Amino acid sequence: MLHELHCSHAQHYTKNDIEYFQLLESFGNHRSDADSPAFRKAVGKGFRGIGAFTELDGNELFVRWVLDGSPADRAGLKVGDEIVEVFGVNKEGLRCLASPNASSVTMHVRRSRQVQQWTEVQIRPIRRKASAWFYNAASKSAKVFERAGRRIGYLHLWSSCGDEYEDLLREQIGRGILQDTDALLLDLRGLVGGASPYLLNVFCPSAPMLEYTYRDGSQERLDFQWRKPVAFLINEYTRSGNEVLAHGIKKYGIGELVGTPSAGAVLAGRPYLLPDGSVLYLPIADVSVDGQRLEGNPVQPTIPTDFVLPYANGHDGQLERGLDLLSKPNTLS
Numbered sequence: 001m002l003h004e005l006h007c008s009h010a011q012h013y014t015k016n017d018i019e020y021f022q023l024l025e026s027f028g029n030h031r032s033d034a035d036s037p038a039f040r041k042a043v044g045k046g047f048r049g050i051g052a053f054t055e056l057d058g059n060e061l062f063v064r065w066v067l068d069g070s071p072a073d074r075a076g077l078k079v080g081d082e083i084v085e086v087f088g089v090n091k092e093g094l095r096c097l098a099s100p101n102a103s104s105v106t107m108h109v110r111r112s113r114q115v116q117q118w119t120e121v122q123i124r125p126i127r128r129k130a131s132a133w134f135y136n137a138a139s140k141s142a143k144v145f146e147r148a149g150r151r152i153g154y155l156h157l158w159s160s161c162g163d164e165y166e167d168l169l170r171e172q173i174g175r176g177i178l179q180d181t182d183a184l185l186l187d188l189r190g191l192v193g194g195a196s197p198y199l200l201n202v203f204c205p206s207a208p209m210l211e212y213t214y215r216d217g218s219q220e221r222l223d224f225q226w227r228k229p230v231a232f233l234i235n236e237y238t239r240s241g242n243e244v245l246a247h248g249i250k251k252y253g254i255g256e257l258v259g260t261p262s263a264g265a266v267l268a269g270r271p272y273l274l275p276d277g278s279v280l281y282l283p284i285a286d287v288s289v290d291g292q293r294l295e296g297n298p299v300q301p302t303i304p305t306d307f308v309l310p311y312a313n314g315h316d317g318q319l320e321r322g323l324d325l326l327s328k329p330n331t332l333s
Helices: 018-030 035-043 071-075 130-141 163-174 197-203 241-251 317-326
Strands: 011-013 047-049 052-057 060-066 082-087 105-110 119-123 126-128 143-147 150-156 183-187 210-213 219-222 230-234 256-259 267-273 279-286
Touching: 011 018, 018 035, 018 047, 018 130, 018 267, 018 279, 035 267, 060 071, 071 119, 126 130, 130 150, 130 163, 143 317, 150 163, 150 317, 163 197, 183 317, 197 241, 230 241, 230 317, 241 256, 256 317
Parallel strands: 150 183, 183 230, 230 256
Antiparallel strands: 011 279, 047 126, 052 060, 060 082, 082 105, 105 119, 143 150, 210 219, 267 279
């Protein structure tokens, strides 16, 4: 029935969906109306799962995302694994691999269409707030790639819902492992949108840079702006607030957009807690960005790059294309 509305931000979620918890957490923490106590009570201790998400390709189910640092990541589950069998996961929760009750999850996966033998992966699920799932994964995703003698920093914004993600990006730039890299690849292929357009202020080069000289002669530079080459990854999971970022990146020439078109899902929504404990998420306002309606009009990448899911064995062609782009000498001039 909801699909007949022909708009985004019209979804029905249960406690088998991590979005259920993310929505109620976000709205419960930022609203002062009568709904907030009910939202917080429904959230409880949060989502219990393994930190991986699936996608159907025809009749076959594949691992589409593995959150950095999650139990699934530590157990060696890979993007592109075909799920042959899974034990310890609710059938209704296969998309988010929810595991409300089982003490362990056992998965039989195939990593090649040509090889019939499956691999067994055993994972111990955990429970945490949805916001903690995504923030922890974003923090753990920060890394440095070496390409053609250059150091390219990478950060995956699995969610951008809240100021803490801009703070995380600035901290990694100013004091973290991204500080001394030659270029930055920011991954906007998130599972949750909500980004503020002001996050793009991180890439404004005209902000002052501070350098401290202490009494002992030592010096410290504090620069929480990114002033070097940057590129961004987008795809059909880039939605809502992240699409607003992608639009601004493209319009103002901040960096290249590598990947596939975004979701075309830019409306303002609100969750409604139903009597059975499920959540109905409905649009409450249309949104235009710089006078342009992005709902139904995906942001197009500047460097189109496909991603092939089945049996990817962890290979990410969009990521590799972004790294290749930033490794070119002319990109860093």
